[in-house]
Amino acid sequence: MDSLLTSAVAGLSAGGAYAILGVCVVFTFRLVAVVNFTATALGAIGAFVMVFLTEAGYPLVPAVLTGLVAGTLASVVVGFVTTIWFSGANQTVKAAVTAAILVCLIALGLRFTGGQHPRAFPDLVGGAGLRLAGVTITTASLVSIALAVILTVAVEQFLARTRTGLQLRALSERPMAAELLGVPVRPLALGVWAASGAMTTIALMLIAPLRSPDFGSLSLLVVPAFAAALVGMFQSFRAALAGGILIGVIEGLASGFVELAQYRSAVPFLVILTVLMWSQRGARWDEAR
Amino acid sequence: MNSRKRATWFGLAAGAGLIAMSGTAFAAGPTCDGGTIKIGSVSTITGPVDFSAAPKAAAAYFDQLNEAGGINGCKIEYFMGDDRGDPLVATQTARDLIDNEKVVVMAGSASLLDCGVNAQLYQRSNVLDVPGLAVDPVCYTAPSVSGVAPGPYVLSTAMLYYASEELGNESICAFNYVIGGWKEAMEGAMAEWEQITGKKLTILDMTLPVQGDLTPYLIRARDEGCDAVFTNQVEPGIVQLINTADAQGIEGIDFVFLASGFTEGVATALKDSPQPIYVGTEWEPYTLENEANSGWRAMIEKAGITPSAFSQAGYLAGEVITSVISGIDGEVTNESVAQALRTMEPATFPIAAAPYLFGEGAMDGPMRATKVVKLDGGVWSVVTPDWLDLPSVN
Amino acid sequence: MKRDNLLAAFKTAALVAAVGGLCLVLLPNYWIFLVTAVFIIGMSLQSLGLVVGRSGMISLCQMSFAGVGAWTVGYLNLIGFPGGLIVWMLIGGLAALPFGLIIGIPALRLRGINLAIVTLGFAVAFGVVLGTITYPGQTTFQMVQRPAGFDSDRGYFILVLIVYGISAVALEVVSRSRLGASWLAVSHSERAAASLGVSVPLSKLSAFAISSFIAGVSGGLLAGYMGTLLADNFSMMQSLVLFAVAIMVGAQFPLGAILGGILVALFPELLRRLNLPQDLGSVIFGLGAVQALSTGETMSETFGRLIRKMMPKRPAAGGGDETALPAPRPDTGAPNALQASGITVRYGNVVALNNASLSVPKGKVVGLIGPNGAGKSTFVDAMTGYLPRYEGDVLFQGDNINALGVTQRARAGLRRTWQTTxxxxxxxxxxxxxxxxxxxxxxxxxxxxxxxxxxxxxxxxxxxxxxxxxxxxxxxxxxxARPPVILLDEPAAGQSYAEAVMLGKRIAEIPQRFGSSVLLIEHDMDLVRTACSEVTVLDFGTVLAAGPTAEVLDMPVVKKAYMGIDFEHEEAAE
Structure with a gap:
């Protein structure tokens, strides 16, 4: 029992990372209706720009800011492609576009960051946050979780209460109608991409030191982020937040069972699937078509 | 081993003699149609990892050889194929080199999966493979492939042996990850250590997640009282593991890794870590400026290659294949090279601990020794000045 | 139709045979070896095209299915299972099929991106598991044996070509069959497909099952091609790339699958020839895919359009003969075709239908009219089973069908049309x-x-x-379909006056010609007068009046309710 609790708490560190990334993915999907396979790759670009600068001897703060700008810009570029070239395309085509861009970005990223050779990611908020069940929860993990919570609350309030929020919702649900109503579609969409790029970059800067510090692995963090978003059907920020932490905890728990062996990696997937199949038991038809 | 020193000297002398010989016009010796001998390689150069340092060093070795007149007047034409970490591309590349370029042998490759997908192609077309750096176990068991390194499996056993016998750790835990057919070989390596020492691993986890978070695993190692933690992770995984250990404030565990961790990248990334980090090397540690490394060092300095274990791999493969081809009497073809490799006497090279032999299965071949280096404040220092020999099971 | 099917199948077979024959004649061994991979990947793309292109479901785990097939072939090879590669391959396809069904089950409840991510999760988990299972025979150097006579490069190419050809022809035939049409219908609108009597779950599951079978067979072919395999052949990234290629080329078309195969299998060769680094392939692929996708049509559609432009246009098919109309189905003998009694439907606090009753006598066309929002379409939804709950009873040919679902009602012969097609x-x-x-x-x-x-x-x-x-x-x-009951929901909307009158005449003839009773919902009063013998008027969910058409339409209460606002306005203006 004790060791189970310990394993679960040990999973929190990953859970915080998945939660904030999951919330970022839902943010992009809710507001510009794109499932963004490149999300974490874009954040990784920003994080690696920061590392290159710190390795070149620049102080941390300007390096972080430059990285942030780089990640945001990269995100805006991908956003530009999906919103301008693919404004009329359906979800499947947009997903295919970001998947293709991901293949491209990983190849470029691995080349420019030196493949598997690790980078010395600086700890932005180093140190031990608190100790629970014999496990140190790092400040970075706590900050990730806190950021995810703040983001969830802030975005929910923003969407519900502000005029821009309303416009954004209109944009994602009926882009054509929104355009006809005079909503500034492109600037808003690019703004969403910029915001999600910046958030993902910050998240990756926090997460990277405790993950495999190579471009490929960091880019593929998009998979657990999607899994977290899936818990809320890509609609609910809170569910994505909870889902992310849940996945981390399940991963932690699964690590304690050697007998699960290679099937360990399938456990979070199965849990999510079960949750979804149950929560969607009433769903009968596709959207109003 | 007393004979090692003599063997080293012998190797040097042989190498020197070889270069001298190649210029002279003895009737007996290798001949080549068209003036060149074509040698190929399939390496993972782009894609998930960049192992290009090995084939690049092999290329530099052959360049140097060509400048000195080649082998008996035959110039080496060296092809660096890239498999992108994709099995289909690896097969295509090997086929291209064998069918279209008509290479006589493969040498100096460093790939994640070349042996696994191509060993049987090499066997069928009788073009043998002397990889520089070989990851998958097929490289060490296939009759058509025989690498120039002890390999990760022998080294795993050796490092566990080092942790238990030299560092004197009681409780040893191993966390391995398994991909691409490593399972049996990795389990074999763990079992061999248990047979040699008669001890048991406290934790043996064969399915570390490749992409996941390592915190729960380290916590488990700490809570079960492991004195030493071994993992077959490669560079980024090692950095992740140590960073996680630092974040958890773990103390008193020796971390023992394979040769893939022996890089400048790992040293820089972990320069501030207080954890004791030990890495086994496949050859003479590349950081040493000694006699054994002198030939290799001279070459990389001339060619402007960064020192690394990878470049040792390419250099050594070049050396091996050159000495084998030099011993051929007559036309150099894939058949004659294969014949020469299969019937060769064990040949000694200064950079390697043991003589090289193109074995039927080098897993139990002669290369069973390592030197261990430790990370001290961002610098690798050799902690075993003499080769640490891994005893046989019986 | 049937002749067209045969023709299309023959055309596909001839195309594959011609391309393959040309390759065999023109290409040296090495290129034959490369082109073999084109067709193997082409087959994986076909399987993906079926799910993504035809059924509209995103599958990001197609290579996992291929992996199941490949690993099965490996085991069968290792134990020396009788029958050789061709049999093993089919067993491999069958082994992949349950996995397809397992992935198909979430597809019954999840759609769009949610389903896509489920398949992505499966691909990741499966990749990890497969990575730990060494390919059977790899440690003992037993290559997958090719069948006798097909063991050379050219021989194996011919085998792959034959298998590809069979699968292409089979897919062509299936996709033109009713099953194939049901995939497209379900992908476009599940409700509409169900109203045609198509079983949505069956359609989706069959798509995944057939797709995974083909993917499994392609994995088996790959095993024979390479002799031994690694999990990297079937990783999540491979599935993701395959997905992007499938969307780009239009893998549901025979030409698209081959184009995609060429892109995946031959691009590395191009880079080798040009002495360019292999990762450039990924970069060019990414950019090229974005460019190709931005044109809004798949590559095979582009090619098809260009080819059609060059071909002379076929004359349109001649008109049908009235005497060839299908005969009515035999009568079951119930007096009322459809009887609805006391139907009440609530959406939260809003009562959409309040104790509405209506009957459609056999052999008649009856009308259902009422102002917008009166509950007419809700009534149709209730009759045909689209509402999760309603009160009251629906009797179809005398039997209570409250318990039946949409597809069952449609299959029983209670059919509808849609306001928006x-x-x-x-x-x-x-x-x-x-x-x-x-x-x-x-x-x-x-x-x-x-x-x-x-x-x-x-x-x-x-x-x-x-x-x-x-x-x-x-x-x-x-x-x-000549069902006992047809519910027509505003069929004349958007028609010209002449067309509407003509349609009215046709509708009036339906009971006699096809043996179906009709409930017609319309705003066009002329159409209602032409077609309906009786009419029911709904207002605010309540039945206002019912009876013979002329009488009901003359009732003041109906006039007021139906065109009430106009009257009041006119009165107020006066």
């Missing part, structure tokens, strides 16, 4: 009618029904049909 644009007019009719009609009968309703010819693609004609087609499809 929901026909899959990728179907041809003929395919649609064939699907809607429930099968069993000859080409001549289909042509006759189409002609009777003045619909476009059977060969026309629905995408090319205007919305007015689509409504007629919707009606024609239902009528072709």
């Amino acid at each position: 929901r026909m899959a644009p990728d179907l041809t007019v003929g395919q649609y009618v064939d699907l809607a009719s429930g099968g069993g009609l000859t080409d001549a009968e289909i042509a006759a029904v189409l002609d009777w309703f003045d619909c476009p010819p059977a060969g026309e693609l629905i995408a090319a049909v205007d919305s007015g004609a689509r409504r007629l087609l919707d009606v024609a499809g239902v009528v072709a």
